[in-house]
Amino acid sequence: MLQRAVVARESRIFRDRKVFSDDFVPEDLPARQAHVEKVEESLGEALYGEPPVDLFLYGPPGTGKTACIKLVISRLEAAARASGAPVRVDYVNCGWVRTGYRVMSRLCKSFDPTIPSVGLPFDELYEMYISLLSEHKCIQIVVLDELDNLVMRSGDDLLYSLVRINGDLNGLASVTLVGVSNSLTFMEKLGPKITSALNPITVRFAPYRASELREILYQRVELGFQPGAVDPEVVPYLAAFVAQESGDARKAIQLLRVAGEYAEQSRSGVVKLEHVRRARDQFERDEYFDLISALPIQRKAVLASVAIAFKYRDRHGRPAHTGLIYEIYKKICEKNKLDPLSMRSIRRVLKYFASLGLLEIDLVHLEGGGSAFAVLEMSPPPDEVLKILQNGDLVLS
Numbered sequence: 001m002l003q004r005a006v007v008a009r010e011s012r013i014f015r016d017r018k019v020f021s022d023d024f025v026p027e028d029l030p031a032r033q034a035h036v037e038k039v040e041e042s043l044g045e046a047l048y049g050e051p052p053v054d055l056f057l058y059g060p061p062g063t064g065k066t067a068c069i070k071l072v073i074s075r076l077e078a079a080a081r082a083s084g085a086p087v088r089v090d091y092v093n094c095g096w097v098r099t100g101y102r103v104m105s106r107l108c109k110s111f112d113p114t115i116p117s118v119g120l121p122f123d124e125l126y127e128m129y130i131s132l133l134s135e136h137k138c139i140q141i142v143v144l145d146e147l148d149n150l151v152m153r154s155g156d157d158l159l160y161s162l163v164r165i166n167g168d169l170n171g172l173a174s175v176t177l178v179g180v181s182n183s184l185t186f187m188e189k190l191g192p193k194i195t196s197a198l199n200p201i202t203v204r205f206a207p208y209r210a211s212e213l214r215e216i217l218y219q220r221v222e223l224g225f226q227p228g229a230v231d232p233e234v235v236p237y238l239a240a241f242v243a244q245e246s247g248d249a250r251k252a253i254q255l256l257r258v259a260g261e262y263a264e265q266s267r268s269g270v271v272k273l274e275h276v277r278r279a280r281d282q283f284e285r286d287e288y289f290d291l292i293s294a295l296p297i298q299r300k301a302v303l304a305s306v307a308i309a310f311k312y313r314d315r316h317g318r319p320a321h322t323g324l325i326y327e328i329y330k331k332i333c334e335k336n337k338l339d340p341l342s343m344r345s346i347r348r349v350l351k352y353f354a355s356l357g358l359l360e361i362d363l364v365h366l367e368g369g370g371s372a373f374a375v376l377e378m379s380p381p382p383d384e385v386l387k388i389l390q391n392g393d394l395v396l397s
């Protein structure tokens with residue numbers, strides 16, 4: 001009985017689902033060998049007793065920055081263990097560890113977990129870090145992932161401490177900084193005390209091209225799916241689509257996973273293009289969901305009016321133009337106790353929605369003279385939009 005239950009849980013589609021989780025790092029990174037090599041060579045100096053030069057990895061989301069640095073860290077740590085070199089690496093994700101103070105306390109705690117997380121002044125923590133490093137006489141590599149996040153939120157104090165720390169260590173130990181970020185523009189916001197002391201090697205990560213995404217996806221197919229479970233059309237299609245849209249490997253991998261789940265539900269036994277298309281639609285809906293849910297209430301009211309006008313345009317024989325939208329909008333305002341915006345503002349909001357890709361609008365001439373905006377297309381469709389809006393703070397019926 002138990003045996004049967006275990007067999008039933010096995011999937012005809014998936015071999016190993018964990019390879020689709022975001023923190024899974026494959027043993028090699030297709031299309032990023034050169035990046036890995038460059039970072040490895042640079043940080044590898046530590047194994048020969050040389051403090052490596054500071055590094056900065058930057059590029060848009062999903063271009064393999066975190067995967068690259070994590071892969072190099074694991075290789076470096078293994079080599080240091082094998083040779084007994086006094087190399088230490090601390091990786092901190094500043095998206096999670098949100099203040100400079102907490103990063104510093106993390107760095108200290110990695111030497112001594114009994115150090116309290118709160119209560120000590122920053123300067124005292126800094127002094128403690130210096131004595132811990134000196135005591136261990138190590139070559140310390142500090143990786144600050146999503147560093148732009150930290151600098152935008154909590155300023156550059158931590159960075160300032162870390163760039164001057166080698167001066168305070170008197171040659172007893174050294175700290176190499178590896179910053180990882182989505183952009184380089186935050187560097188311009190750093191104070192001159194930092195920029196003058198910091199002269200890192202920069203490594204740029206560009207969005208992936210279709211051919212690169214194909215390699216990345218084939219690797220996940222091999223690791224994560226049963227043999228023959230993915231139709232040969234799937235990877236090229238997915239790679240081309242994501243390359244055109246963003247070049248984001250995270251998105252490509254997640255689409256592949258969700259397509260696999262649809263294939264599993266359909267019991268078809270093979271992941272096909274139709275499953276990828278469904279996954280893509282699902283992603284689009286999720287993206288729009290976040291976008292629409294986050295709109296301020298006035299804009300939600302306008303969007304609801306557009307959806308209603310668009311939905312009933314045929315039944316009433318009138319196009320969904322600004323006049324009709326405005327009539328509906330005023331009623332929605334009344335229901336929600338909102339002061340209606342002017343017609344001019346509504347036009348501005350419509351243009352804004354068009355710029356987000358929610359609407360396609362055009363200027364039309366009206367029979368009685370004058371002109372108005374008409375909504376030609378809505379994406380997602382009006383019923384979807386209304387469903388999202390109904391679940392929020394807007395009263396529609």
Ligand SMILES: Nc1ncnc2c1ncn2[C@@H]1O[C@H](COP(=O)(O)OP(=O)(O)O)[C@@H](O)[C@H]1O
Pocket residue numbers: 021022023024025026028029030031032059060061062063064065066067068205216219249250253
């Ligand atoms: N060249 C690559 N080969 C294999 N997997 C990759 C590659 N680049 C990115 N990935 C995968 O894509 C996802 C996002 O990559 P990540 O390194 O987290 O991006 P970033 O840090 O640039 O936002 C992760 O699951 C990662 O393993």
Ligand SMILES: [Mg+2]
Pocket residue numbers: 065066067145
């Ligand atoms: Mg990352």
